[in-house]
Amino acid sequence: MTNRESQIIDQFRAEALRRGIPAPDVERWLGLARPCAVLTRDGDGPVAGAIRGPVLLPADAEDPMFPLIAGIDLAALPAGATDLPLPADGSLLLFGWPEEDGWGRMVYVPAGADLRERPEFPEGLTPEEPEYAEVYALLAPGDLHLSVDVSLPYVGAVPGHDRSEELTAVWREVFADRGLWQPLLLGGYGTDDNGVDPVRAAGRPEDEDWDFDETEANVEDWVLVAEFHGVRPGGATIFWLIRRKDLAARHFDQARILVDWNP
Numbered sequence: 001m002t003n004r005e006s007q008i009i010d011q012f013r014a015e016a017l018r019r020g021i022p023a024p025d026v027e028r029w030l031g032l033a034r035p036c037a038v039l040t041r042d043g044d045g046p047v048a049g050a051i052r053g054p055v056l057l058p059a060d061a062e063d064p065m066f067p068l069i070a071g072i073d074l075a076a077l078p079a080g081a082t083d084l085p086l087p088a089d090g091s092l093l094l095f096g097w098p099e100e101d102g103w104g105r106m107v108y109v110p111a112g113a114d115l116r117e118r119p120e121f122p123e124g125l126t127p128e129e130p131e132y133a134e135v136y137a138l139l140a141p142g143d144l145h146l147s148v149d150v151s152l153p154y155v156g157a158v159p160g161h162d163r164s165e166e167l168t169a170v171w172r173e174v175f176a177d178r179g180l181w182q183p184l185l186l187g188g189y190g191t192d193d194n195g196v197d198p199v200r201a202a203g204r205p206e207d208e209d210w211d212f213d214e215t216e217a218n219v220e221d222w223v224l225v226a227e228f229h230g231v232r233p234g235g236a237t238i239f240w241l242i243r244r245k246d247l248a249a250r251h252f253d254q255a256r257i258l259v260d261w262n263p
Contacts, residue, residue: 005150008178009033012152016170021163029152029167036151036188037081038180039072043145048076051183052141055118057093058109063118066095066104067125067136069228069238070144070184075111081148082187084223085248094184094226096257097125098236099135104257106225106240108250144184151188156197183229190224193239193260199224202241202256223247225255236261 001009009030016026039049049072055064075089086092089111096104109115127133152171158164175181175191185191190198202222221243228238239258246254 001150002148004147005035008150008174008180011178012170012174015174016167019166019170021166021170025161025163025167029161029164032152032158034151034188035080035082036149037077037186038147038149038182039070039144039184039186040147040182041142041144043147045145045147046076047143048073048146049144049184050142051144052120052139055093055120056091056109056115057107057118058113059116061107063122064095064105064107065122066097066102067120067122067139069094069096069098069104069139070226072144072184072186072226076146077186078148081146084187084225085244086225087250092226094228094238094240096228096238096240096259097135098139098228098238098259100236100261102236102238102259102261104238104240104259106242106252106255106257108252149180149188151185151190153189153197155192155195156200181229185227186225188224190227190239191237193237193258194262198227198239198241198258198260201258202239221245222256 013026013030017023049070051070052068053071055068072092074087074092087108091109093107093109096102121127125132127136153168154171154175155168161167193201199222222241223244224239224241226240237260240255241258242255
């Protein structure tokens with residue numbers, strides 16, 4: 001565990017105890033901690049990706065329907081940065097649209113692939129439209145710097161933890177206070193998809209409405225790969241999720257993308 005991770009855990013523990021949550025409950029909760037990577041524009045860690053870099057795809061791939069939000073250099077991630085079965089090298093490209101009715105896609109580009117550069121702006125989402133130009137202006141290109149952090153559940157009841165509502169409330173405060181709310185999170189639990197854990201939301205059958213009881217969702221198969229926080233105040237958050245077996249098998253076309261629009 002890095003010094004930064006230890007500091008975050010210590011801050012969480014101190015705040016939870018200050019609120020009167022019994023120490024055994026706090027320590028059992030900390031057993032849920034998972035590693036994650038935080039990618040920031042202004043950090044001092046190594047560059048591990050970029051916001052809105054060039055759109056480079058294999059020659060036989062289709063042109064994307066959504067703009068490139070971020071590209072991640074998987075070889076730049078140190079061992080243990082996440083607990084996801086990600087490829088050791090190549091690039092992970094995250095496409096999406098951080099607005100109401102947004103959607104997205106996740107593409108893995110193997111190292112050494114024959115690449116062709118594609119248009120920066122997909123057809124139908126060009127900056128010639130003023131409403132789209134505003135989004136692109138706020139989504140400025142730039143390098144992403146890596147730090148390795150720790151993640152705990154952010155929202156909702158957690159089976160087997162009677163005080164999970166209190167403990168998630170502590171984590172939300174620590175999360176904000178430590179500056180973890182950054183453009184891109186990789187791995188971990190993620191934050192909040194319309195009041196629901198995004199992994200539980202991904203386990204919801206696609207034909208179910210929002211009245212579906214997410215606690216019954218088959219969430220064990222799903223993992224959060226990445227989360228991007230929208231460019232507007234309130235804005236939107238994009239979540240790229242996939243079943244762990246599909247991630248291990250490199251079936252990135254089986255990803256599910258959720259957009260939480262919260263203007």
